[in-house]
Amino acid sequence: MTIAGTTTGDRLVDRVLRGDHAAVARMLSRVESGTDGVHLQLARLYDSGRRAHVVGVTGASGSGKSSLVAALAQTYRRRDRTVGVLAVDPSSPFSGGSVLGDRIRMGDLAGDGGVFIRSMATRGALGGLARTTVDAVTVLEAAGKDVVIVETVGVGQDEVDIAGASHTTVLVSVPGLGDAVQAIKAGIMEIADIHVVNKADREGADAVVAELREMLRHARYRRPADWRIPIQTTVAITGDGVDEFADAIEAHREWLSESDALARRERDMAASRLRNIVTGLVLEKLDDPATGDPFEKLVDRVARRQIDPFTAANQLLERTLS
Ligand SMILES: Nc1nc2c(ncn2[C@@H]2O[C@H](COP(=O)(O)OP(=O)(O)OP(=O)(O)O)[C@@H](O)[C@H]2O)c(=O)[nH]1
Numbered sequence: 001m002t003i004a005g006t007t008t009g010d011r012l013v014d015r016v017l018r019g020d021h022a023a024v025a026r027m028l029s030r031v032e033s034g035t036d037g038v039h040l041q042l043a044r045l046y047d048s049g050r051r052a053h054v055v056g057v058t059g060a061s062g063s064g065k066s067s068l069v070a071a072l073a074q075t076y077r078r079r080d081r082t083v084g085v086l087a088v089d090p091s092s093p094f095s096g097g098s099v100l101g102d103r104i105r106m107g108d109l110a111g112d113g114g115v116f117i118r119s120m121a122t123r124g125a126l127g128g129l130a131r132t133t134v135d136a137v138t139v140l141e142a143a144g145k146d147v148v149i150v151e152t153v154g155v156g157q158d159e160v161d162i163a164g165a166s167h168t169t170v171l172v173s174v175p176g177l178g179d180a181v182q183a184i185k186a187g188i189m190e191i192a193d194i195h196v197v198n199k200a201d202r203e204g205a206d207a208v209v210a211e212l213r214e215m216l217r218h219a220r221y222r223r224p225a226d227w228r229i230p231i232q233t234t235v236a237i238t239g240d241g242v243d244e245f246a247d248a249i250e251a252h253r254e255w256l257s258e259s260d261a262l263a264r265r266e267r268d269m270a271a272s273r274l275r276n277i278v279t280g281l282v283l284e285k286l287d288d289p290a291t292g293d294p295f296e297k298l299v300d301r302v303a304r305r306q307i308d309p310f311t312a313a314n315q316l317l318e319r320t321l322s
Pocket residue numbers: 060061062063064065066067068096099103153198199200201202234235236237238
């Protein structure tokens with residue numbers, strides 16, 4: 001069973017490395033469901049050494065992220081870059097994907113072999129949505145995509161983590177949502193490399209720009225060479241401003257690679273990924289019936305106050321590491 005599974009997996013890996021979209025889709029399903037042996041396959045994909053520029057696009061629900069991502073993907077295609085898109089929608093398993101699908105159809109991207117689009121909804125057990133998303137990025141990189149765009153609603157810690165696992169993090173604001181700064185979790189404000197005010201065709205866009213500018217005025221640029229966070233205005237449904245937005249991403253990519261920021265950022269990304277995998281492995285072991293359920297037994301003892309939770313946790317950790 002395992003051997004057959006591994007052989008199938010190996011063949012799938014080869015096809016992903018050739019950029020076969022059907023294989024990419026199947027590999028992403030394996031990532032989402034945590035299929036046996038998927039770690040080995042991901043390790044091979046990772047070892048291909050292929051790299052994409054990862055762009056995280058986050059912002060309030062309905063701010064036009066999917067529309068913007070579709071327009072951005074088209075811009076990249078015009079610039080001869082291949083694109084992978086992951087729409088991470090933890091709240092609704094289907095609507096995000098179909099909404100993105102509509103945007104893509106509208107944008108004539110359907111049928112273009114240079115673009116792969118997938119929506120991810122499972123909050124998998126082993127390390128959660130952030131883990132699944134980062135693994136999915138590895139699959140798209142290995143398939144040879146130049147740019148991977150990850151769309152996520154910036155509401156929970158998981159989403160902040162996903163946004164943080166990008167080379168370039170974009171925060172989308174819109175007029176009419178009230179205080180833009182309040183509309184979104186503070187953690188995301190702090191990691192935005194580029195601000196986009198979308199729906200600039202609507203009244204109030206200037207006020208949002210002014211508000212963001214005021215906020216950024218207080219941002220601490222430590223050195224003259226530090227990245228200056230730009231504020232772009234776009235109308236995603238017409239494509240207005242999207243070229244300039246793509247230019248800003250490109251400028252950030254260049255800035256990263258010309259400074260030590262790229263190495264620092266990739267180290268941060270590696271650290272959180274490794275931490276996430278270790279957490280997943282520990283949790284997996286705790287749930288493994290073969291270990292004789294020390295977790296459940298200790299839960300009983302903690303509940304009866306026969307042992308304190310700190311000692312119990314240490315005992316579990318020692319057992320899982322041995
Ligand atoms: N007027 C105007 N409407 C826009 C613009 N961009 C997007 N929309 C509309 O805003 C609505 C939401 O757009 P989406 O792209 O689905 O927004 P989203 O942020 O991806 O939404 P969720 O994924 O549900 O959080 C749609 O009806 C779009 O047509 C814009 O620039 N101007």
